[in-house]
Amino acid sequence: MGVIFDNFSLYVDGFLTTLKFCAFALVGSLIIGTVIAAFRVSPVPPLRWFGTSWVNVFRNCPLTVVLFFCAFGLPELGINGEYFWFGVLGLVLYTSAFVCEAVRSGINAVPAGQAEAARAVGLTFQQSLSIVIMPQAFRTVVPPLGSVIIAMIKNSAIAGAFGVPGDLFDVGEVLTSAQGLAAVPVLTGVALGYLAITIPVGLLLGLLERKVAIAR
Amino acid sequence: MSSVLYDAPGPRAKRRILVGSLIAAAGAVVVLVLVTIKLDQQGQFESEKWAPLTDPSDPRFPLVWDLLGEGLQNTLIAAAWAMLFSLVIGTLLAVTRVTAAAWYRWAVVGVIEFLRGIPVVIAIFFAARALPELGVDLEPLWFLVIGLTAYNSVIIAEIVRAGINSLPKGQREAAESLGLTRGQTLQLVLLPQAFRIMLPALISQLVVVLKDTSLGFIISYPELVRTAGFIVQNLKNPIQTYLIVAVIFIIVNYALSRLAIFVERRLSRSKKSVAGGPAETIALAESSMAAGGVAGGA
Numbered sequence: 135m136g137v138i139f140d141n142f143s144l145y146v147d148g149f150l151t152t153l154k155f156c157a158f159a160l161v162g163s164l165i166i167g168t169v170i171a172a173f174r175v176s177p178v179p180p181l182r183w184f185g186t187s188w189v190n191v192f193r194n195c196p197l198t199v200v201l202f203f204c205a206f207g208l209p210e211l212g213i214n215g216e217y218f219w220f221g222v223l224g225l226v227l228y229t230s231a232f233v234c235e236a237v238r239s240g241i242n243a244v245p246a247g248q249a250e251a252a253r254a255v256g257l258t259f260q261q262s263l264s265i266v267i268m269p270q271a272f273r274t275v276v277p278p279l280g281s282v283i284i285a286m287i288k289n290s291a292i293a294g295a296f297g298v299p300g301d302l303f304d305v306g307e308v309l310t311s312a313q314g315l316a317a318v319p320v321l322t323g324v325a326l327g328y329l330a331i332t333i334p335v336g337l338l339l340g341l342l343e344r345k346v347a348i349a350r
Numbered sequence: 351m352s353s354v355l356y357d358a359p360g361p362r363a364k365r366r367i368l369v370g371s372l373i374a375a376a377g378a379v380v381v382l383v384l385v386t387i388k389l390d391q392q393g394q395f396e397s398e399k400w401a402p403l404t405d406p407s408d409p410r411f412p413l414v415w416d417l418l419g420e421g422l423q424n425t426l427i428a429a430a431w432a433m434l435f436s437l438v439i440g441t442l443l444a445v446t447r448v449t450a451a452a453w454y455r456w457a458v459v460g461v462i463e464f465l466r467g468i469p470v471v472i473a474i475f476f477a478a479r480a481l482p483e484l485g486v487d488l489e490p491l492w493f494l495v496i497g498l499t500a501y502n503s504v505i506i507a508e509i510v511r512a513g514i515n516s517l518p519k520g521q522r523e524a525a526e527s528l529g530l531t532r533g534q535t536l537q538l539v540l541l542p543q544a545f546r547i548m549l550p551a552l553i554s555q556l557v558v559v560l561k562d563t564s565l566g567f568i569i570s571y572p573e574l575v576r577t578a579g580f581i582v583q584n585l586k587n588p589i590q591t592y593l594i595v596a597v598i599f600i601i602v603n604y605a606l607s608r609l610a611i612f613v614e615r616r617l618s619r620s621k622k623s624v625a626g627g628p629a630e631t632i633a634l635a636e637s638s639m640a641a642g643g644v645a646g647g648a
Contacts, residue, residue: 175355177356177359177363177367177370178367178370178371178374179367179371180371180374180375180378181370181374184374184378190600190604191596191600193603193607194557194561194599194600194603194604194607195561195596195599195600195603196561196562196564196575196599197561197564198564198565198567198575199564199575199592199595199596199599202575202578202579202588202592203588203589203592203596206582206588206589206592207588207589207592210392210394210588210589211388211389211392211394211589212392241355249355253357259355259356263355267355288467288468288469288470289469290469291469291471291472292469292471292565294471295471295475295565295568303469303471303472303475306472306475307475310479316483317476317479317480317483318480318483318484321472321475321476321479321480324472325464325468325472325476328467328468328469328472329464329467329468332467332468333463333467336467
């Protein structure tokens with residue numbers, strides 16, 4: 135375990151880079167995923183088709199391939215940028231499909247009678263959406279969305295394997311490949327770094343889940 | 351179509367929907383045209399980039415497709431082994447967790463939580479780097495399979511546990527009152543029923559495993575994505591080649607997802623289904639989606 139303490143600052147930097155990377159990816163995928171979910175439940179057929187194909191493409195395509203597109207395809211089109219942002223983009227596109235499905239399943243889980251009752255007492259579309267449907271949908275969305283977020287954090291390691299400089303995975307790769315240190319302690323440190331993010335986030339989400347849970 | 355969000359549209363709403371559809375379609379066409387112009391400007395439609403992939407008379411065509419076919423074959427082989435091992439180990443883990451005495455159950459739970467919390471790519475990397483140091487020298491295929499199995503077996507263990515727990519309590523009680531031992535109860539009564547309920551979730555997990563095999567590229571296993579990378583190096587056509595690879599993955603995985611939905615419908619229709627009706631099956635499918643999300647690697 136001495137390796138971890140010898141390179142502790144490297145690990146801390148990697149940890150912070152991973153956190154930053156995940157924060158950007160989280161915000162992006164929540165926004166895009168919600169927009170796509172709105173498309174999928176909208177009454178306008180072309181938007182629904184667009185949403186459905188978006189989800190089917192990104193859910194069935196490996197993240198690796200999405201990242202390859204972002205990292206090698208975009209420069210071909212004359213779009214250049216830092217690898218960090220290509221990685222964020224790839225992870226956002228991929229995760230948004232899962233966010234969309236979580237949000238959509240939440241909306242669909244609200245019994246139709248709720249909306250019918252809301253309309254029957256004369257609430258407008260906006261009112262029934264914001265007072266009746268969304269608060270109920272939110273409770274159903276929390277658990278699956280939580281799994282999606284944790285999966286996203288773990289998937290950020292794949293972007294690291296692609297070469298997002300200095301994230302936790304990259305630290306592991308540098309220490310084992312370039313410096314030739316023993317893999318077991320180095321990678322155990324990397325794994326602990328990820329657990330230090332996923333376990334607290336998981337506990338937090340569990341807490342939130344219990345807080346918003348209702349007996350139907 | 352009716353929805354929780356809005357009523358069946360009347361004449362005015364229908365007009366508005368039509369207008370909205372036209373605007374959305376027009377927007378889509380504009381974006382498509384812009385992208386096409388951009389792609390054309392960058393020379394992405396030149397036959398030099400497409401011919402080796404789409405033109406059978408091109409001398410490189412058979413070579414390229416041989417490589418892609420080999421890559422797909424390697425992907426499927428790795429996924430099949432990983433799924434097989436994950437199923438066996440996952441079932442054993444689930445049974446251990448369900449039957450474990452309290453004093454060592456925490457150890458089983460600990461292993462499951464640890465492996466669930468680390469990224470699958472770390473598990474694969476770990477297998478490929480640490481095992482040779484410990485004197486275990488294998489083909490890259492087996493490092494990939496070991497990494498995938500370590501990660502997916504615990505997810506399958508959770509699926510199996512959920513399946514066992516969703517069975518009516520009377521099943522276990524009846525089996526035990528007949529004098530079956532705990533092992534017999536699990537083997538003869540609980541597991542066969544649990545597997546039926548879990549089938550859709552297991553098929554969905556297969557999609558995840560298949561996607562995750564693409565991580566083999568970091569440890570030089572020649573699966574589909576890596577062979578594609580080899581082609582790209584020689585032909586300098588990343589967009590075209592990865593497009594083909596994406597289409598192959600999407601077709602295979604979409605087919606598997608449809609199969610999962612089909613099996614789920616069949617099971618919930620069948621009278622013999624022991625789950626308390628469709629609700630449980632759907633709950634499991636949800637959890638499999640969550641697991642899909644959890645594992646949703648690559």
